[in-house]
Amino acid sequence: MGTEISVKEYVVRLGDDALILGHRLSEWCRNAPFLEEDLALSNVALDFIGRARMFYTYAAELSGEEVTEDTFAYQRDCRDFKNHLIHELPRGDFAFTMVRQYFVDVYSLAFMTSLLESSDSRLAAIAGKAIKESEYHLRRSEEWMMRLGESTQESHRRLQSAVDELWRFTGELFDQDSPERELVANGVAVDTRALEADWNRTITATMSKISIEIPKDELQVTGGREGKHTEFLGFLLSELQFLQRAYPGLEW
Amino acid sequence: MTSHTQLYEIFIRSQRGLDHKHVGSLHADDAEQALQYARDVYTRRSEGVSIWAVKSSDIAASQESDCGSFYDPLDDKPYRHASHYDLPDEVKSL
Numbered sequence: 001m002g003t004e005i006s007v008k009e010y011v012v013r014l015g016d017d018a019l020i021l022g023h024r025l026s027e028w029c030r031n032a033p034f035l036e037e038d039l040a041l042s043n044v045a046l047d048f049i050g051r052a053r054m055f056y057t058y059a060a061e062l063s064g065e066e067v068t069e070d071t072f073a074y075q076r077d078c079r080d081f082k083n084h085l086i087h088e089l090p091r092g093d094f095a096f097t098m099v100r101q102y103f104v105d106v107y108s109l110a111f112m113t114s115l116l117e118s119s120d121s122r123l124a125a126i127a128g129k130a131i132k133e134s135e136y137h138l139r140r141s142e143e144w145m146m147r148l149g150e151s152t153q154e155s156h157r158r159l160q161s162a163v164d165e166l167w168r169f170t171g172e173l174f175d176q177d178s179p180e181r182e183l184v185a186n187g188v189a190v191d192t193r194a195l196e197a198d199w200n201r202t203i204t205a206t207m208s209k210i211s212i213e214i215p216k217d218e219l220q221v222t223g224g225r226e227g228k229h230t231e232f233l234g235f236l237l238s239e240l241q242f243l244q245r246a247y248p249g250l251e252w
Numbered sequence: 253m254t255s256h257t258q259l260y261e262i263f264i265r266s267q268r269g270l271d272h273k274h275v276g277s278l279h280a281d282d283a284e285q286a287l288q289y290a291r292d293v294y295t296r297r298s299e300g301v302s303i304w305a306v307k308s309s310d311i312a313a314s315q316e317s318d319c320g321s322f323y324d325p326l327d328d329k330p331y332r333h334a335s336h337y338d339l340p341d342e343v344k345s346l
């Protein structure tokens with residue numbers, strides 16, 4: 001076990017985050033509360049899947065073997081995926097999905113803005129594209145926080161319980177292992193610890209506007225970056241990877 | 253959900269310099285949401301550079317029953333058409 005990870009591994013981590021969340025969002029396709037929101041959520045899902053493709057394609061180039069973007073998406077098992085756990089949690093109800101999205105969008109926008117300064121020009125280019133998407137995602141999810149928070153007792157209750165459930169998975173977003181920190185020192189990776197204070201401030205401000213309480217001193221769950229996942233990822237992958245597992249190399 | 257929402261008519265300008273064209277309608281809670289949904293529903297294939305959302309209820313529309321009194325009286329006024337003028341050669345179309 002070396003103490004450093006390669007740029008390739010870092011890129012795959014970012015791809016995993018995007019793919020797993022993109023898949024979770026895609027589960028709303030034809031299941032959203034009404035048609036307009038169905039299309040909107042599917043658009044966001046496609047943005048994340050597109051983001052995963054950009055990261056995986058770059059990782060495949062760095063691999064320099066017979067590896068493609070599909071290899072990363074379809075031919076790895078749970079322990080190989082290094083996504084943050086928050087992305088793999090089941091979609092839950094609409095409030096749960098939108099709270100997760102809001103947490104992730106605030107994070108992503110800051111993350112991508114910082115990645116724009118990466119010494120790795122390919123990563124900076126991906127960030128440039130992702131920032132515009134995240135700006136729009138955030139505009140949507142922030143609005144939903146206000147809408148659900150101020151609408152009915154029921155929507156407020158669901159919002160609060162989503163925040164309660166999700167909070168313990170937010171700490172991991174800012175928790176960097178030492179290999180990743182070395183890439184931060186090289187100017188390649190984003191120093192996520194530096195994003196935490198701003199993220200907290202933004203979330204706290206929004207939640208206080210709609211009288212949602214943020215859990216205090218919650219024990220934080222981590223492990224995604226080590227490949228230690230919740231029980232939900234396996235089910236997600238079995239659906240995501242089914243076709244390629246059943247018919248390896250199948251093409252359209 | 254839909255019972256709380258309003259109907260909006262969506263107009264999209266496909267290029268700078270052109271006018272906004274009606275493309276369809278959608279349901280939304282308010283104008284801001286209508287714009288966002290219009291973006292997601294009607295500009296998925298880069299159809300637009302500008303969106304207008306107008307509450308359907310704000311549109312005053314003529315009725316089918318108005319046709320007689322609105323349009324029939326115009327049938328016998330051909331002199332309102334430019335077709336009776338002799339066109340100078342320089343003018344290609346009018």
